[in-house]
Amino acid sequence: MTAAxxxxxxxxxxxxxxxxxxxxxxxxxxxxxxxxxxxxxxYLDNAATSQKPRTVLDTLSRYYTEENSNxxxxxxxxxxxxxxxxEGARSKVRRFLNASDDREIVFVRGATxxxxxxxQSYGRQNIGEGDEIIISAMExxxxxxxxxxxxxxxxxxxxVIPMNDDGELLMDEYEKLLGPKTKLVSVVHISNSLGTINPxxxxxxxxxxxxxxxxxxxxxSVPHMPVDVRKLDCDFLVFSGHKIYGPTGIGALYGKADLLxxxxxxxxxxxxxxxxxxxxxxxxxxxxxxxAGTPNIAGTIGLxxxxxxxxxxxxxxxxxxxxELLEYGTQRLSSINGLRLVGTARQxxxxxxxxxxxxxxxxxxxxxxxxxIAIRAGxxxxxxxxxxxxxxxxxxxxxxxxxxxxxxxxxxxGIDKVIEVFx
Amino acid sequence: MPDFxxxxxxxxxxxxxxxxxxxxxxxxxxxxxxxxxxxxxRLTLYLRIEGDVISDIGFKGSGCAISKASxxxxxxxxxxxxxxxxxxxxxxxxxxVTRAPGTDFDDExxxxxxxxxxxxxxxxxxxCAILAWHTLRSALEGPQDPATTE
Numbered sequence: 115m116t117a118a119x120x121x122x123x124x125x126x127x128x129x130x131x132x133x134x135x136x137x138x139x140x141x142x143x144x145x146x147x148x149x150x151x152x153x154x155x156x157y158l159d160n161a162a163t164s165q166k167p168r169t170v171l172d173t174l175s176r177y178y179t180e181e182n183s184n185x186x187x188x189x190x191x192x193x194x195x196x197x198x199x200x201e202g203a204r205s206k207v208r209r210f211l212n213a214s215d216d217r218e219i220v221f222v223r224g225a226t227x228x229x230x231x232x233x234q235s236y237g238r239q240n241i242g243e244g245d246e247i248i249i250s251a252m253e254x255x256x257x258x259x260x261x262x263x264x265x266x267x268x269x270x271x272x273x274v275i276p277m278n279d280d281g282e283l284l285m286d287e288y289e290k291l292l293g294p295k296t297k298l299v300s301v302v303h304i305s306n307s308l309g310t311i312n313p314x315x316x317x318x319x320x321x322x323x324x325x326x327x328x329x330x331x332x333x334x335s336v337p338h339m340p341v342d343v344r345k346l347d348c349d350f351l352v353f354s355g356h357k358i359y360g361p362t363g364i365g366a367l368y369g370k371a372d373l374l375x376x377x378x379x380x381x382x383x384x385x386x387x388x389x390x391x392x393x394x395x396x397x398x399x400x401x402x403x404x405x406a407g408t409p410n411i412a413g414t415i416g417l418x419x420x421x422x423x424x425x426x427x428x429x430x431x432x433x434x435x436x437x438e439l440l441e442y443g444t445q446r447l448s449s450i451n452g453l454r455l456v457g458t459a460r461q462x463x464x465x466x467x468x469x470x471x472x473x474x475x476x477x478x479x480x481x482x483x484x485x486x487i488a489i490r491a492g493x494x495x496x497x498x499x500x501x502x503x504x505x506x507x508x509x510x511x512x513x514x515x516x517x518x519x520x521x522x523x524x525x526x527x528g529i530d531k532v533i534e535v536f537x
Numbered sequence: 538m539p540d541f542x543x544x545x546x547x548x549x550x551x552x553x554x555x556x557x558x559x560x561x562x563x564x565x566x567x568x569x570x571x572x573x574x575x576x577x578x579r580l581t582l583y584l585r586i587e588g589d590v591i592s593d594i595g596f597k598g599s600g601c602a603i604s605k606a607s608x609x610x611x612x613x614x615x616x617x618x619x620x621x622x623x624x625x626x627x628x629x630x631x632x633x634v635t636r637a638p639g640t641d642f643d644d645e646x647x648x649x650x651x652x653x654x655x656x657x658x659x660x661x662x663x664x665c666a667i668l669a670w671h672t673l674r675s676a677l678e679g680p681q682d683p684a685t686t687e
Contacts, residue, residue: 151539474601476576477545480662484541492576506577506599535545536602 134431140516142167142423153486156521161306161334161465161512162490163356166420170360173419177412185411186385186402200411203418204401207366210421211351212342217400218374220367221414225333226256228352228367229300231404232329233260235377236350237298243269246295248321250275250283250312251502252305255495257331261300275301277502281308281457288317292324299328303335307494307510308457309440309465311335318347327373333357337514338436338463340429343368355413359514360420364413367404374400381406432515436464439513443522450529456508464513467494470529473536475509481535482509482528489525543655544662545602552606557613560595567679571598571672573664578604582672589619601665603656608669610650620677626650627670634663 140146143165148155183192185200207219222228247261265272275288299321304311318328327349337358343351355364383406388396397403443466452471479491490510493500562583571580580598594612615623629646634656636642644651656666
């Protein structure tokens with residue numbers, strides 16, 4: 115695989131076209147054969163992190179076995195190979211998001227670092243005293259705290275779009291919040307704790323109507339639905355590799371070239387400079403200006419392999435399959451007495467957050483774990499969402515395209531057991 | 538293999554459903570809040586100290602079955618005890634719930650608290666069991682920030 119030909123490469127795409135075959139997909143994920151406490155693993159914690167297909171694992175191993183070298187500076191064979199693979203992965207991300215230029219793709223540790231980069235670089239340059247940043251009531255802490263830090267430093271204000279009891283943003287209220295002081299809007303595409311798919315296209319249009327740029331937190335959307343940054347016309351978008359079946363510690367920030375161009379560097383160091391003297395440093399061009407130090411080369415190449423994999427399966431097909439699972443799961447869980455779904459928006463991704471009468475989510479999590487079922491219990495790094503719904507925590511089952519209806523049935527059986535223990 | 542039945546024994550569930558000393562002490566001489574931000578367990582602990590002795594104790598709050606049962610059991614075990622006796626029980630309890638799998642613990646100080654010994658098999662739940670004890674220590678030591686298991 116080279117930068118000139120960074121396409122599907124050595125990835126098996128045997129699952130497309132034709133009807134989606136989940137059994138075949140599962141074969142690609144070695145960890146799904148794990149037994150937990152003697153029972154088959156039912157992995158329903160995909161919003162926290164996703165499992166990795168063999169092609170990603172093999173890519174990581176091959177990189178370290180056959181290609182390991184530093185990028186962008188060697189004149190030797192391995193360094194050129196590693197650089198080609200690394201830059202090839204950038205092109206894959208660019209194509210995957212339908213960005214127009216590789217220079218618009220900055221590799222970061224994950225969505226969190228991407229948001230911090232924009233807050234520290236764009237934010238410090240463009241946001242001052244009395245200015246306002248708009249976020250939503252369902253943001254992950256990673257899309258709250260970096261802006262709070264910035265607001266505190268600059269004397270700016272954070273404004274929050276409220277939501278209704280189904281977990282849908284109140285667009286009228288958003289309209290009212292947009293004003294002459296608004297300097298940036300930063301909202302989540304799919305909520306990790308409620309599953310809501312926000313109308314980001316409309317959110318962006320409304321902000322652009324007032325000349326306000328928009329950052330989209332795509333951590334939960336990019337892995338599960340086609341996301342086209344040019345169609346959305348977002349100014350920034352971040353996502354994490356580990357949630358899209360790739361390695362941890364790698365993610366990407368998309369930014370419109372003119373915005374990135376005008377922004378100061380985020381961190382200083384090697385690779386982000388053109389020349390350094392003790393008197394003056396000239397920064398490198400995009401995207402290297404934002405990639406100080408030796409990057410996560412293996413992770414980046416692994417992310418490229420993950421993107422090849424999901425592209426091979428077909429995002430439209432996996433999206434349709436995940437919708438079917440969500441519908442089935444919603445229907446099965448809704449029929450359980452004493453169970454209440456938290457997050458019932460009309461447009462939803464594969465997240466089923468719920469509470470059970472008289473049972474704390476942590477107890478649900480422990481009993482399900484004993485059945486081999488992995489869910490998450492807690493506030494999901496969205497404490498303001500929990501407060502909005504007046505609950506300390508939820509139990510959350512979150513799905514991926516390798517989950518099955520049988521696994522949903524196992525979840526329902528597990529919940530029945532919880533109810534039995536607590537009756 | 539950890540069995541959740543070891544965790545949710547009848548007596549634990551009984552303390553969860555009917556927590557003892559679950560009340561505000563109007564004449565409390567000490568009070569402390571405990572909070573586990575990870576799962577949202579919260580409790581407020583009220584103590585009446587006479588001389589060196591915890592003469593009365595009560596708690597209010599909400600949380601998982603383990604945190605509630607553990608709070609209830611804690612209040613029963615330290616009522617009427619001196620501060621240093623309570624600290625000794627805490628040490629013994631702490632060792633019991635954090636011990637390595639398959640190792641023994643000293644049950645001399647523990648009494649009913651022993652029913653929570655199964656927690657050592659569930660490392661993710663140790664914090665739930667220990668929150669009440671951290672809060673007790675915080676109350677005994679006097680006014681400060683809420684106790685937390687983080």
